[in-house]
Amino acid sequence: MNTSVKPRNRILIIDDNSINLDLLSELLDYAGFEVWTALNGQTGLEIISQKIPDLILLDIMISDWDGFEICAYLKADPTYAEIPIIFITALSESKEKVKGLKLGAVDYITKPFAQSEIIARINLHLKLHTLNTQLKHEIHQKKQVEQALCQLNLELEQRVEERTTQLQKTLQELQQAQKKLLDREQQLHYKAYHDLLTGLPNRAWCLNQLQTLIEQTKTDSSYRYGVLFLDLDRFNVVNDSLGHLLGDKLLQQVAQRLESRLTPNLKVARLGGDEFVIIVENFTDNQEVITIAQNILEVLNPVFKLNQYEVYIGGSIGITFSHFGYDYPEDILRDADLAMYSAKANGKGRYQLLTSELQQKAIYCLQLENDLRRAIQNQEFSLYYQPILSLPTSGKLGFEALIRWHHPQKGMIPPDQFIPVAEETGLIIELGLWVIKTALNQIKIWQEQFPGFSEIAINVNVSPQQLMIPCFSEQVQKLLLDFKIKSDQIKFEITESSLLKTGSHYIEVLRQLKKLGIQFCIDDFGMGYSSLNRLHEFPIDTLKIDRSFINRIGSNQKEIELIRTIITLAHGLGMDVVAEGIETKSQLNQLSLLGCEWGQGFLFSKPLNTIDATQYIAEFFPFQWQQERVKAWPV
Numbered sequence: 246m247n248t249s250v251k252p253r254n255r256i257l258i259i260d261d262n263s264i265n266l267d268l269l270s271e272l273l274d275y276a277g278f279e280v281w282t283a284l285n286g287q288t289g290l291e292i293i294s295q296k297i298p299d300l301i302l303l304d305i306m307i308s309d310w311d312g313f314e315i316c317a318y319l320k321a322d323p324t325y326a327e328i329p330i331i332f333i334t335a336l337s338e339s340k341e342k343v344k345g346l347k348l349g350a351v352d353y354i355t356k357p358f359a360q361s362e363i364i365a366r367i368n369l370h371l372k373l374h375t376l377n378t379q380l381k382h383e384i385h386q387k388k389q390v391e392q393a394l395c396q397l398n399l400e401l402e403q404r405v406e407e408r409t410t411q412l413q414k415t416l417q418e419l420q421q422a423q424k425k426l427l428d429r430e431q432q433l434h435y436k437a438y439h440d441l442l443t444g445l446p447n448r449a450w451c452l453n454q455l456q457t458l459i460e461q462t463k464t465d466s467s468y469r470y471g472v473l474f475l476d477l478d479r480f481n482v483v484n485d486s487l488g489h490l491l492g493d494k495l496l497q498q499v500a501q502r503l504e505s506r507l508t509p510n511l512k513v514a515r516l517g518g519d520e521f522v523i524i525v526e527n528f529t530d531n532q533e534v535i536t537i538a539q540n541i542l543e544v545l546n547p548v549f550k551l552n553q554y555e556v557y558i559g560g561s562i563g564i565t566f567s568h569f570g571y572d573y574p575e576d577i578l579r580d581a582d583l584a585m586y587s588a589k590a591n592g593k594g595r596y597q598l599l600t601s602e603l604q605q606k607a608i609y610c611l612q613l614e615n616d617l618r619r620a621i622q623n624q625e626f627s628l629y630y631q632p633i634l635s636l637p638t639s640g641k642l643g644f645e646a647l648i649r650w651h652h653p654q655k656g657m658i659p660p661d662q663f664i665p666v667a668e669e670t671g672l673i674i675e676l677g678l679w680v681i682k683t684a685l686n687q688i689k690i691w692q693e694q695f696p697g698f699s700e701i702a703i704n705v706n707v708s709p710q711q712l713m714i715p716c717f718s719e720q721v722q723k724l725l726l727d728f729k730i731k732s733d734q735i736k737f738e739i740t741e742s743s744l745l746k747t748g749s750h751y752i753e754v755l756r757q758l759k760k761l762g763i764q765f766c767i768d769d770f771g772m773g774y775s776s777l778n779r780l781h782e783f784p785i786d787t788l789k790i791d792r793s794f795i796n797r798i799g800s801n802q803k804e805i806e807l808i809r810t811i812i813t814l815a816h817g818l819g820m821d822v823v824a825e826g827i828e829t830k831s832q833l834n835q836l837s838l839l840g841c842e843w844g845q846g847f848l849f850s851k852p853l854n855t856i857d858a859t860q861y862i863a864e865f866f867p868f869q870w871q872q873e874r875v876k877a878w879p880v
Contacts, residue, residue, distance in 0.1 A: 253277055253278055253279040254278050254279065254299045254300065254371055255278070255279045255280075255281065255296070255298045255299045255300075256273050256278045256279065256280050256281070256298060256299065256300050256301075256302065256367065257280075257281045257282075257283065257289060257292060257293065257298035257300075257301045257302070258270060258273070258280065258281070258282045258283070258301075258302045259282075259283045259285075259286060259288075259289035259301065259302070259303050259304060259307065259312075259315065260282075260283075260284070260302070260303075260304040260307070260333060261284055261285055261304065261306075261307045261308045261309075262304070263284060265304070265333070265356075266282050266284065269302060269333075269363070270282050272360055272363065272364075273363075273364075273367070276364050276367075278367070281296075281298060285307060285308060285309045285310065286307050286309050286310025286311075286312075286314075286315050287309055287310065289301075289303075289310075289315065290310075290315065290318070293319070293325060293328075297324075297325065297328065298328060299328070299329075299371060299374070300328065300329045300330075300331065300367060300370060300371055300374070301319075301328055301329070301330045301331070302331050302333055302354070302367075303315060303316060303330050303331070303332055303333065303350075304332075304333045304334065305332050305333070305334040305341070305345070306334070306335075312332060312334075312345075313344060313345060313348055316330050316332075316345065316348045316349060316350055317348050317349075319349075320348060320349035326349070327374070327377075327378065329351045329370045329371070329373070329374045330349065330350045330351060331350065331351060331352045331353065331354055331366060331367070331370060332345045332350050332352070332353045332354070333353075333354050333356065333358070334353060334354075334355060334356065335355065335356040351370050351373070351374075352366055352370055354366060437449060438450040438453075440514075440515040440517075442493055442496060442497065442515075443496055443497055443499075443500035443515050444500065445500050445503075445504070445513060445514055445515045445521075446512070446513075446514040446515075447514060447515060447516070447517075448514070448515075448516045448517060450514055451514040451516065451522050451524075451574070451578075452574045452575070452578075453574075454512065454514075454524060455472070455524070455574030455577050455578075456574050458470045458524070458526070458567070459571055459572065459573075459574065459577075462567050468527075468567070469526075469527075469528060469529075469566070469567050469568070470524065470525060470526050470566070470567045471524075471525040471528065471531070471534035471564060471565070471566050471567070472522060472523070472524055472525070472564070472565050472566075472577050472578070472581045473522065473523040473524075473525065473534070473537065473538055473541070473562050473563070473564050473581065473596075474520070474521075474522055474562065474563040474564075474565075474578065474581035474582050474584065474585045475503075475520065475521040475522070475523065475541060475560050475561070475562050475585070476519060476520050476521075476560065476561050476562075476585050476589070477499065477519035477545075477558050477559070477560050478558060478559040478560055478561055478589070478593045478594060479556075479557070479558045479559065480492065480495065480496075480518075480519035480558060481519075483495055483551075483556050483558065487551060487554060487556075491551045491552065491554065494551055494552075495549055495551060495556070495558070496515075496519065498549050498551075499519075499521070499545065499549075499558075500513075500515065500521075502544045502545065503521060503523070503541065503544070505544070506537075506540055506541065506544055510525060510526045510527045510528065511523060511524070511525055511526075511537065512524040512526075516578070522578070522581070523537065523541065525537055531566060531598075534564060534566070535564070535596065535598075538562045538564060538596040539596070541560065541562065542559070542560055542562065542594065542595070542596065545558060545559055545560045546559070559593055559594040560594070561585050561586075561588040561589045561593050561594065561595060561596070561597075562585060562588060562595075562596040562597070563580075563581045563582060563583065563584025563585030563586070563587065563588055563596070563597055563599065564581065564584060564596055564597065564598050564599060565577060565580045565581045565584060565598075565599040566599070569599065569604070579607060580599045580603070580604055580607060581599065583599065583603050583604070583606070583607045584597045584598060584599040584600075584603055585597065587603055610666060613658075613662070613663060613666050614666050614670055614672075616652065616655075617650075617663055617666055617667060617670070617672055618672065620650060620652070621672065621675055621676060621679070625650060625651050625652065625653065626648055626649065626650055626651070626676070626679065627648075627649050627651065627854065627855070628646045628647065628648060628649070628680065628683050628684060628687065628855070629646075629647045629648075629649050629852035629853060629854055629858075630644040630645070630646055630647070630687075630703070630852065630853050630854075630855070630858040631644065631645050631647060631845060631850060631851065631852040631853070632644055632845070632849050632850045632853075632858075632861060633645060633704065633823060633843050633844070633845045634843065634844055634845075634849050635842060635843055635844075636824075636833065636836060636837045636841055636842060636843060636844050637833070637834075637837035639849070641700070641701075642701050642862070642865055643701055643702050643703065643704065643736075643843070644701070644702075644703045644704065644858065645703070645704040645706075645738070645845065646680060646683075646684045646687075646703050646704065646705050646706075647660070647706075647852050648660055648664075648676070648680055648706075649852075650663055668708055668710060671710065673708045673710050673711065674708075674710055674711055674714055677707060677708055677710075677711045678711070678720075680705055680706070681705055681707075681721070681724060681735075682724060684703050684705050684735065685724055685725070685728040685730050685735065686728060687703070687855065688703055688728070688730050688734055688735070689728050689729065689730060691859070691862060692730075694859070694862075695862055695863070695866055697866050698862065698866075699731070699734070701734070701862075702733065702734050702735060702736050702764070703734065703735055703736070704735075704736045704737075704738050704766060705735060705736070705737055705738065706737075706738045706739075706740075706768065707737040707738065707739055708743070709739070709743045709751065712739075712751060712754045712755070713750070713751065713754070717754060717758075718754060718757040718758050718761065721758060721761065721763065722761050725761070731762070732761050732762030732763050733762050733764060735763065735764075736763070736764040736765065736766055736786070736787065737758070737763060737764070737765050737766070738765075738766045738767075738768040738789070739765060739766070739767060739768060740767075740768045740769050741767050741768065741769050741770050742769070744767060744783060752782060752783060755783060755784050756784055759784040764786040764787065765783070765784060765785050765786055765787070766785070766786065766787035766788070766789055766823065767780075767783075767785055767787070767788050767789060768789050769789065769791040770788050770789055770790055770791060770811065780814075780818060781818060785818075785820055786820060786821070787820055787821050787822070787823055787843075788811070788814075788815040788820045788821075788822050788823070789822075789823040789824075789825055789845075790808060790811055790812075790822060790823070790824045790825065790841075791825070791826075792825050792826025792846075793826075794807065794808055794811075795808075795824050795825065795826045795827060795828075795832055795836075795846070796826060796828075798831070798832050798835050798836075799831060799832075799835075805835065805839070808824075808836075808839060808841075809839050812839050812840055812841055816840070821842040821843065822840075822841045822842055822843065823841075823842070823843040823844070823845055824836045824841050824843070824844050824845070824846075825845045825846060826845070826846050827844045827845065827846030827847075827848045827849070828846050828847050828848050829848065830848070832846075832848070833848060
């Protein structure tokens, strides 16, 4: 069991009378106090400086110090000022007592003194000192609490004020942020459903609007709508010749003219490029929609002024109606687009209503697309090779690789049916790569079979989409290395019409391929009628005259002169010439006289499968065809 021993109160007695000193010391020690003694003032002060007593009994009359002086000294020092001092004196005059009390003493004990009085007075003043100390401490604590509360109150008021200001600022910021978000949301909504160039609603808006109309027709069978698909006829010519900035300005002016003809039941949107859609609602007769189409074509007829240029463009419109029972807005645009292309095919600058025949054609094209995707996976394609022979003696040989599709149900599908679908869907890239790989592989096989085949090149038709894919030239270079084929053994054929639609990037790709040693041939030359002014821009090696010119040889001298001009132009640009579609000996003779270097056509051979082409090469290499063999060809 732990017991705590209460510390004894420490009493310092300063008295130069040793008898009194010993007597008081013995008395107080017996009473339970810890007693310290000093015979003079100096000793007493030294003791106090080392350890502070709880109470001092101080004689007034001391030899070295006056008791009053010691009291005054101690009370002047804050360290000792709170120590209770009781004077011991034989003086009985009240003025002396008053002097001591004024100096800070708490009491007097007059000699001779009674022991019980001394103990009582000491205990009283020790208790009073303790209470006074506690009281001061409590007062100090109270003041600290009050000060703390006051400070806290000030801080709280300041924090409330600051927080209020901060909240007001935050609220203002939130309101501003909310406004910005609302503005941003409105901007995003506008951008999401509007064409930023023309300000018209865009494709997304159009699809949503058409979906709404589809739903409305399902709930109201009498409700009717019509959709007009407008495509500008000569926009690409303007865009390519005058640049995209003026092309954009033209689109803005077209949009303004279309908007000028809007009525409450008409809505117009720009799908992209030079394609626009006009939605007609709430009409009673299809003739009303036809009249709107005619008005739109008329509004496009006047001249458009683009800075210092004046241009004329027309438009072709495809029209479809709700009575076809559409479920999806994409189908509406597909059919209207199909009708528009039919209008273009019939001469442009007109409208075309969707018919069941056109719709069936669209379904056929869709099925053909699906079959085409499957055909690539199932490897339903093969390459046929049509010989290209040097004129007039046929001493040199080349081939054009022609793709064929062996459909498992429909049989042989001609390229003019599936190639446009492949180009429209982007499948031409995968299909074109297969053609290049297959042709290179066949060159490698024939090189191993026929040593002289290293001098023969194979022409491969290349789509503009292939030339526009990233790193196409690097892809071709890798294939040449993989198959160990020289670059001059393959020649890329590009149609004249696609060449006219190209830009600077397209030309740069051709030049990159040219650096690899790849040769280029313009196919179907003469069908574009406007490529002469750009022919020098392209790194072309060979010009292939379209079969339509060859077929007309012999009809009149003008056709021959036209062919002569093309050959002269090609030679002037450093190109050799291939005439395709040669079918008669007279055509061959005439082309030879005109200086045409190469010929291709049924007169020499139809396109051959791999086995027949291999046999053709085997017959060609043992001897060079002589002029006598040429004479034996049928006229």
